[in-house]
Amino acid sequence: MELLILVPILGLLALYIAYKEWLNIAYRQWQAEMGLFKRRLAAYDELKSAVGGVSAGPAAAPVDTERFAQAMSDMRFLFDEEVERFVGGLYEAALKKHALDALLEKVNGHGKAPADQALIEQALDRSRELASQISNGIYREMPEHMEKFMRRRPLSSAAHSTLPPVMPSCQPTRPEPSRHP
8 A cells, every 4th residue: 555655656756856857957058058148249249349440541440450369269169160251251351451551551641643642542442341341240240140159049959959860760650451351
């Protein structure tokens, strides 16, 4: 008689322990996802602050290429290769703009000939293009690239499942009924 009472109690206790363990795993997974979310957001914020007030003129605040490179390094394992290539392209544009702006600052007011003025205008136009590319990349395109990494995945998603997918050949099949009388 005691055994009949003890078996359901032990079953309920096992279910309770399994449920508590599932909650513990779910909570730790949530903590890990939140930590990753915060690190990704911090890396993006660092990129934005490195770009700062980028604009076309050499007198404007330049892109802080060292902070940009550090942010890229921090992002390396937080995102996929596509984001890494995209940010690398923005970094190359920032380096080009930095070099171009340094040259424009050196020749500021020295080019009086019409040919020199034409080259200076071309350089300023290119500087504006690079500034636009960097700003659009950081403020418009980068959030689109990051979006897939910033969304929370449900706990029951296949990406978090520890069970392998069922192979079609392993699925049980029902024998077809015999058509012979």
